[in-house]
Amino acid sequence: MGALEGKVVLVTGGGNGIGRDCALIAAQEGAKVVVNDLGGGLKGEDEGSAGPAEKVAQEIRAAGGEAVSNSDSVTSLKAVEGMVEQARDTFGGLHAVINPAGILRDVMFHKMSEDDWDRVIDVHMRGSFNVARATIELFREQNDGSYMFYTSTSGLFGNIGQANYGAAKMGIAGLSRIIAMEGARNNVRSNCIAPVAWTRMTQSVPIKDEAQAARRAVMAEKIRPDQPARFSVALASDQAKHVTGQIFGVSGENIILYSQPRPIETCTKPEGESWTVESILKEAVPQMAPKFYDLNRAPPSAQPKQAQPA
Numbered sequence: 001m002g003a004l005e006g007k008v009v010l011v012t013g014g015g016n017g018i019g020r021d022c023a024l025i026a027a028q029e030g031a032k033v034v035v036n037d038l039g040g041g042l043k044g045e046d047e048g049s050a051g052p053a054e055k056v057a058q059e060i061r062a063a064g065g066e067a068v069s070n071s072d073s074v075t076s077l078k079a080v081e082g083m084v085e086q087a088r089d090t091f092g093g094l095h096a097v098i099n100p101a102g103i104l105r106d107v108m109f110h111k112m113s114e115d116d117w118d119r120v121i122d123v124h125m126r127g128s129f130n131v132a133r134a135t136i137e138l139f140r141e142q143n144d145g146s147y148m149f150y151t152s153t154s155g156l157f158g159n160i161g162q163a164n165y166g167a168a169k170m171g172i173a174g175l176s177r178i179i180a181m182e183g184a185r186n187n188v189r190s191n192c193i194a195p196v197a198w199t200r201m202t203q204s205v206p207i208k209d210e211a212q213a214a215r216r217a218v219m220a221e222k223i224r225p226d227q228p229a230r231f232s233v234a235l236a237s238d239q240a241k242h243v244t245g246q247i248f249g250v251s252g253e254n255i256i257l258y259s260q261p262r263p264i265e266t267c268t269k270p271e272g273e274s275w276t277v278e279s280i281l282k283e284a285v286p287q288m289a290p291k292f293y294d295l296n297r298a299p300p301s302a303q304p305k306q307a308q309p310a
Contacts, residue, residue, distance in 0.1 A: 002030030003237035008091045010034045010083055012074050012131060013101030015052025018150075018197055021229035022098045023056050027065035029233055032091040035060070036070040036083055036101070066091065074101050074127035080134040094138060096146040096236040099131050100195075109163040117164045124168035128175055132190075136179070140186040146240075148232045149176045149192040151247060156194055156258060157297050169194075173247055177260070180245035189244035191235055194258065195228035196251035223252045231255060265291050 009026045013019035015037030023035045037053035053069035060067035068090050072079035087094040103123050105116040128149055139145025154162045155169030172192060179190040228250035235243055249256035267284040269275055275284065 002028065003234065003239060004096075005030030007031045007095040007236065008034070008087050008093050009096045009098060009236060010036060010087055010094060010131070010135075011098045011100075012036045012127070013099070014056055015039060017100070018195055018225040018229050018232075019098075019100040020052075020056050021226040022100065022232050023067070024060060025226065025229050025233045026098070026236070027060040027063070027067060029237070031096075031233075031236075032066040033057070033060060033068075034070055034083055034087045034090070034094075035067055036072065036074070038073045038101075039071050074099070074130055075122045077130045077134060080130040084134050084138065093142075094135060095144055096148070097131050097135055098148045098232050098236065099128060100150045100232075101127055102150065104162075105164060106161045108161055112163060120164040121168050124165070125171045125175075128172050132175065132179055136183070136188070139188045140183065143187045145183070145186075145188040146236045147176065147179060147188075147190040148235055149173075149190065151176075151192040151194045153194050153196070153249070153297075156247070158295075159297060173260075176247075177245055184244065187241070189235075189241065191244060191246045191248060193228055193232060194247065194249040194256075195225075196249070197223050197225040197228055227252060 004026055007026075007030070009023075009031040011019055011023040011026065011033060014023040014033075014035040019037065023033050027033050035053045035057045037056075039050060039052045050069065050071040053071050057067040057069040068086065070083050070086055072082060074080055084094055101123065103120060105112075105120050107113075107116055132147060135145065135147075149172050150169075151173045152165065152169035153159070154166040155171075155173065159166055176190045176192040179188070182188075183190060231248065231250045234240060235248075247258040247260060249258060265288050267287050269279075
């Protein structure tokens with residue numbers, strides 16, 4: 001019996017990359033799957049196509065599983081509500097949402113257009129709101145529900161040229177945390193994952209030289225989309241009911257638990273005294289400065305360690 005036997009799972013962005021593997025692996029673990037994918041381009045500029053989602057659904061059915069496809073956009077709450085109804089009408093319910101649907105519009109912030117900003121925020125941030133809002137009442141009523149949202153190290157650490165993407169992904173981490181807090185007493189769980197995988201998103205970064213091309217060839221083999229997909233599916237299972245409100249990462253065979261913001265230094269004036277502009281600059285800022293984070297993309301301690309052979 002698979003880890004998701006008897007479960008119905010909605011996978012967005014399920015036509016390609018990590019989403020595709022999430023759908024396939026969920027089905028292999030016994031879930032009935034609604035495979036959603038708009039079928040558009042990486043930048044969200046193309047018209048949608050039912051092809052990618054239906055192809056994955058057909059692959060699941062050919063292997064003996066149960067799946068249906070959906071090619072609507074997560075940017076529409078009404079469309080996502082339709083996905084939920086499709087799951088309930090076809091399979092009799094819905095128990096988990098895995099939400100890797102996304103696009104990229106990479107550009108330096110001082111050159112970013114309003115459309116570049118809006119389209120990325122719409123798919124990632126609004127899309128995450130939509131899949132949660134369309135399902136949260138059902139999950140609360142049935143005292144059973146699991147979300148796996150997709151954040152990114154571009155939000156957690158920052159990444160040049162991705163202000164729109166990083167802002168959305170950091171917002172998703174906050175959304176997931178609060179859904180977990182509010183849903184705890186109704187057995188509604190929410191986690192998010194910052195995956196590192198070789199997908200069409202990572203392939204879109206231009207290659208500058210032969211050395212980079214060689215590194216990419218190694219990456220394609222070592223950081224595959226099935227690795228974060230397996231983790232996403234695992235956390236949708238009943239065996240992970242105690243796991244909620246966390247931020248994870250998966251890079252190759254490294255599974256990472258990320259810290260979440262907490263105070264690390266407090267400067268306090270004695271009773272009856274107040275901070276002034278001068279004392280802030282002379283006392284508080286110098287006291288905190290040794291603990292400032294620099295502008296490196298990630299501190300060395302956050303880099304995943306290589307798994308040791310058994």
